[in-house]
Amino acid sequence: MFGDNDSSVSKTDGRTLGPGMLWVALVGVGLLSALVSILYLTGSLFMLEIYDRVLPSRSIPTLLGLGAIAAGLYTFQGFFDLMRSRLLVRIAVGVDRALRRKTYEAIVQAPLREPLKNEGLQPLRDLDQIRSFLSSSGPAALFDLPWVPAYVGLCFAFHFWIGTVAAAGAIVLVILTLTTELLSRRPTRLSAVAASSAMEMAAAAQRNAEVLRAMGITPRIADLWEQRRDDYVRGYAGAADVAGGVGAAAKVFRLGLQSGVLAMGAWLVIQGEATGGIMIASSILLARALAPVELAVANWKGFIGARQSWARLRATLLRWPNKMRSVVLPAPSRGIDAEGLTLVAPGQNRPLLQDVSFSVAAGQVLAVVGPSGSGKSSLARALVGIWQPARGRVRLDGAPLDQWSPEWLGHHVGYLPQDIELFDGTVAQNISRFSAEASSEAVIAATQAAGMHELICSLPDGYDTRLGNHGAALSAGQRQRVALARALFGDPFLMVLDEPNSNLDADGEAALLAAIRRGRAKGQVFIVMAHRQSILSVVDQVLVLSEGRIRGIGAKDEVLQALKGRTAPAFRGTSEPPEQLGRPPDRSLFIPRTGT
Template sequence: MGNLGDRLPAAARAALAGCRGHFLSALMFSALVNILYLAPTLYMMQVYDRVVPTGGVTTLLALTLVLAAAIGTIAMLEAVRSRLMVKASMRLDDGLARAILARLIAKGQGGRGDPSSAQAMREFDTVRLVITAPTLIGVFDAPWTPIYVLAAVLIHPLLGLFVVCAGAILVLLTVYSDRATRRLTRTAHGAATRSVIVQEDIAQHAELIRALGMGRAMVDRQIAERAEGQAAGAAAQMATVRYAAIAKFMRLLLQSLALGVAAMLAIERQISVGAIIAASVLLSRALQPIEMLIGGWSNLQNANEAIKSLKKLLDDSSVEPVTTALPAPQGRVSAQKVVVRSPDGASVLLKGVSLDLEHGQMLGIVGASGSGKSTLMRVLAGGITPEAGKVMIDGAETGMWDAERLARYRGYVPQEPAFLTGTIAQNIARFTTIDPRYAEDLDHRVITAAQVAGCHGLILSLPGGYDCLIGRGGIALSAGQRQRVALARALFDDPAILLLDEPNAALDAEGEAALLRALDTTRRRGATIIVAAHRTGVLAAADRLLVLSNGAVDCQGPADDVLAVLAKRAGETAGNVVGLKGATA
């Protein structure tokens, strides 16, 4: 598997460094355990060479007590070593799980189908669980195999040579096992990742699948994805089992042959009778770590593939730098020549879009479907990073801000509002965690946001009110209810910047009236508002308009000037289509 420290980026290396003490202690205990494992060998030699010929019962009792103490110490050291591995696993989780989850959120814009993030926490758990598996104990025991070779050499050089040759045979089996399973393990890993992606699609769109009668097709697709992975995984496991069986056969055979070699030496009176049994025990103990490695090779291969995915996810080049804490933004928003490509790079979604909005102003973004409105809103909200150009808040590029801190001053309603599993109150509060002593203050802030959004009564009408569970596993809100609760979430803690993407697409007359009141309240407190909409009644109060066409700015400026340009181009129908001011609202 190579050196993990060299193969992982800084975050993983730092986490592993925190576990170094545990690993070194486990290695030291492994040395003590392997030295003490010589006790049964010495016990047998003394019993056969001293006790049996002399009938020394007292000597047998003393030797037995010493052996019991040695075995008891071995048991204690192995228990401590196992605890160290568990502690190391937990320490690794504390040091790296947060970084992985943070990178998953930051990399979410890369698409749910990105193999490096599809099952990142499962990959991490695969690596973490290998630490506590018996296979790693074999890795720790392997360096101490020379102890048993040396003990065999001290009995007779021929026995030492026999142990070395036996070990070489099992090492060759390990190499062949690696060659036989590496490609299969990689194939199984890739198929498992694709299978997870399909499962996510099925779970997220189950209602649509049922409605359109795609259930059987999706099941067939999932079974096909699983079949490839299952076949490769089964083949890898079979290969591992096959080589493990061969290794076990060879170990038992070599152990028996060691008895034969020792017996021959004893017949020639080159070693004692007790050394015959000792030779077999020494060989068995020397080969045990290698046999453990062969038996757990598939686990090591899975961990190896998991490390590759984690390395891709935790690439150092994508780690956000530590930023200086800038003052709370007033709300000036600008963008300069923003360019965004589609995830596959085949098309340009935004073509050098620029805008400049003073704090307290309201900008309306209009354009046909596919013109780039939602993409621009996602860029302004920090959801995606443009390929070229920059977005600035109060004159500072967004990269100069801490992303989490900046988000507290920005409210955002996406085109398709989504909620995480939790209560309505938790979602509106953006899952803010505070000291329980101040829970009442948080509740007040949540209710205030809902009241400004005009959905306080709506929430109270739901089962459990603010404690109603929503998101996956909770109750299903209607499209209009989702938009109104999403508006409350966006208005939580009075953000300086409010971004709304089609906020009235699913609202009825009551909901749209509540939205207009919320916008008026937000404007009066001096917030900057950017709204993209098809139903343009919500843009009647806009100070400025920006018209997008095929990802480029068609025209922008003060609302009256833009309306005049559109009217000049298309006559009075422009007023009816855009419908932004006066009677056209």
């Protein structure tokens, strides 16, 4: 947990600790806790000396000397306590720095691999819970607990019966602590699950606010959200009631026990078996001996929550280990191949693609056509490495995609999905993929290739215009053209465009076709999931998909002739007999859409 040397978390400043120092810091907290626990004896020993030495001798110098010593010890105690608190805060921040990048990457990967098990933002909330507990008073109480037996042993040194009462009180408080653990574990776990569910529903409602408002669904979704929120509140209240109730019982018991020890000390003084100093000192010492237990009971709810959060977070991180590549492959330049590609959506069992094979060389454009649900978008996701094949491979310049690190592969891939998602940042940041090293020339080149430069210059702040979440400042067509410019940024070798002209007007479509022509001349590979016939004017090959299988693949003219019902030569990779390729065309292969 603390030994991660990832470069993304190795930066430190004056207020945090690097991952390599976290274990050292924990040892430091233990040493500081030992010093604080020893110095907590100051009050008891000072009272013992006052009653047994100062009062009988009536010595003012002795009183002043003892007072000066006690003041110095209290000062050191406060200093060490402060240092322990500050060190725990640094540990909490260090843990956050050590785990936040991996947690973020796990959140991003989860819906791509296991959408049915997607935990939303729960891992981040778990990390916040861990950090919050580590910086609270709870860990200090846990570090003080091992000193309880030492305090009880010192009570035995004062007198057997005082030690017996102290030991019995400590046992009762430990039982109360275990009771808190048993009673609060389940409501705390259920509360966390319900809180995550309610938060995800609220986020989904926010993303679909227009649909909820237009169709009058808001009240019904609000009812479902309130039900999940009620589950969270009930669990939270149950855990809080247990912690509060047991904590109150522990506090009352400790106060009563402290008075009982004082009474026991008075009885021993009357019997001549103890001094007045021992009577007072034992009462103060017992209060200190049981304080860590009481404080642990009060913080037990947070401890259970942090422990459950760590268990969930650890399981999440173990599911998504980082794969570091020791060798960086050269930039691709030859082409892309799909070999017997069978694809199953994450979390599903039904194949979306079966035995799909094709090759596209540098400087070629492949159009993938087919009716809705034929597997075009699934193929696009597989070609850029979003979904992993169940069987077969996608190779870029002969190397399977899983041999490329995602970040390095991303430099050579331009991807335009059906569902456009822009981020809260400027137009330039979105187009440059938020690269800090992106030059203005590269950004403008991408926008000019997408035919967006003049349009962006007409925005209030030009390239510095902030788009807001989901690119709300732009129309659907403008968002698609910005996303196209983002895909074109840096002239990536592989361009996968999923229905890139679905929201484009005539000017936007002309810019798209011109961009494909320029890219083809530069030796780029374009794979376009087509829904409009106009895109076919710039393609070299056409692949026909239906029900996840290749129904035809070949040169553009050959495939188009077959789709028109004419006799065509044998198709490469076809899964149908040649005589069936001349059947009447499936007009649903090209469904025109209204541009924006």
